[in-house]
Amino acid sequence: MSAGPHLAIDAMGGDGGLPVVAAGVERALAADPTLRFTLFGDETAIAAELARHKALGTRVAITHSPGVIRNEDKPSQAIRRAKTTSMGMAIAAVKSGDADAAVSAGNTGALMAMAKLALRMIPGIDRPALAAVLPTLGAHDLVMLDLGANTECDANNLFEFAIMGAAYARILHGLDQPSVRLLNIGTEELKGTEALREAAAMLRAADHLPLRFDGFIEANTLSRGETDVIVSDGFSGNIALKTAEGTARFIGDLIRRAFTSSLRSKFGFLLSKPAITLLRKGLDPNQRNGAVFLGLNGTVVKSHGHISPDGFANAIHVAATLARGRITHRIAEDLARIRTAETA
Structure with missing residues (x-):
């Protein structure tokens, strides 16, 4: 061995x-x-x-x-x-x-x-970024960074984060050209801060890198599986991560409350237990624990x-x-x- x-x-x-x-x-x-x-x-x-x-x-x-x-x-x-x-x-x-x-x-x-x-x-x-893996409905999980190491970032920082995140995704999923998107308040090219728009321009021009830039993405589609890497400043990224974690706990609590509300619901829980077990595994933070300083x-x-x-x-x-x-x-x-x- x-x-x-x-x-x-x-x-x-x-x-x-x-x-x-x-x-x-x-x-x-x-x-x-x-x-x-x-x-x-x-x-x-x-x-x-x-x-x-x-x-x-x-x-x-x-x-x-x-x-x-x-x-x-x-x-x-x-x-x-x-x-x-x-x-x-x-x-x-x-x-x-x-x-x-x-x-x-x-x-x-x-x-x-x-x-x-x-x-x-x-x-x-210039700066390290905190990167972690988040679950999606797609074929595989996504890499997201920065998740809190840098509260303020310029365009060059975001560009570097994209390079590092793409390298992580290539190792994690064996991809040749991971899809990379920038977290923004809209998908239109004119949306967002100057730093985001400049970083987008830099990534569009970087056709010599082993990544594919697919524009902006909004926080409400993070889990859809539409991209491999999501890049953000640490302030926005940390808020998005904490919101996703809180939502997962909220869903888990709602499910527990629903299945313990009556005798009929408890019986329903027994029938749907395999599906609930699968859902619980998908929401379990233990399954994707481990963030790396890239x-x-x-x-x-x-x-x-x-x-x-x-x-x-x-x-x-x-x-x-x-x-x-x-x-x-x-x-x-x-x-x-x-x-x-x-x-x-």
């Missing part, structure tokens, strides 16, 4: 802490036995927890870290303690080449700040802090997929195409 990606795991991050992380690692390894892990955190606590997960065997190593980044820590505080914390040491393993990617369910702001400082940006990319010289994946073991395993799957697909290398190749076209 050939060795798969080596992943650095912040074992102390997240609301569920070490038990959720260890169980998630175990489930990820069961799904992909080629993976290797190093868990960073309190060595004694990790060893005790791993004793309850015999299946991990020799695929997991432990590196002790005396410090932990708390949810309330400011990014500036986290950076000063990076060298001694589980989160900072996991990122450092990616920088040194000892790990192919890092996964953490800890403080998002601290994770981004430490990752950006340690790994630096890919030459030609644009860095290394892969860092952010898991939700309140996720289940299955959710953390999915974040590991995202990290492994991007490591195998050499996402950083692909983005650099596309940027080189731009430079070549400009020179020509």
Whole structure:
């Protein structure tokens, strides 16, 4: 069995802490036995927890870290303690080449700040973008970015996000030219801010890139499956994501209320249970957990802090997929195409 990606795991991050992380690692390894892990955190606590997960065997190593980044820590505080914390040491393993990617369910702001400082940006990319996968009614899920890393973006930022998102979609779905659209308040060419219109013009002219620009898209059609990548500034993207998540929870609550309102509705639930199970799976955030900071010289994946073991395993799957697909290398190749076209 050939060795798969080596992943650095912040074992102390997240609301569920070490038990959720260890169980998630175990489930990820069961799904992909080629993976290797190093868990960073309190060595004694990790060893005790791993004793309850015999299946991990020799695929997991432990590196002790005396410090932990708390949810309330400011990014500036986290950076000063990076060298001694589980989160900072996991990122450092990616920088040194000892790990192919890092996964953490800890403080998002601290994770981004430490990752950006340690790994630096890919030459030609100004800002990192937070990208995640969202469900659709189409043949496959879509990649959306930025989801909160940059509240204000100019046209060049959006153009770069499109390049990075398309590279992600090519790895995720094996596409040669993913469809890319810009999130806007309308689909007409004159709609939106100047930055959006300028970015659209840049993407239309970029026929040398491995992507297909299909114009603007409105938020009410995000889940239709009409595109592969949706690009936005972090402010609008985060609002769209939170709205979609809230709507999913609302639908789930409505279904539960409807099926418990009477004896007849409870009987109806039994008849429709297979369909309800399928719906519940489609709305489950654990199924698509794991957002990545694109644009860095290394892969860092952010898991939700309140996720289940299955959710953390999915974040590991995202990290492994991007490591195998050499996402950083692909983005650099596309940027080189731009430079070549400009020179020509």
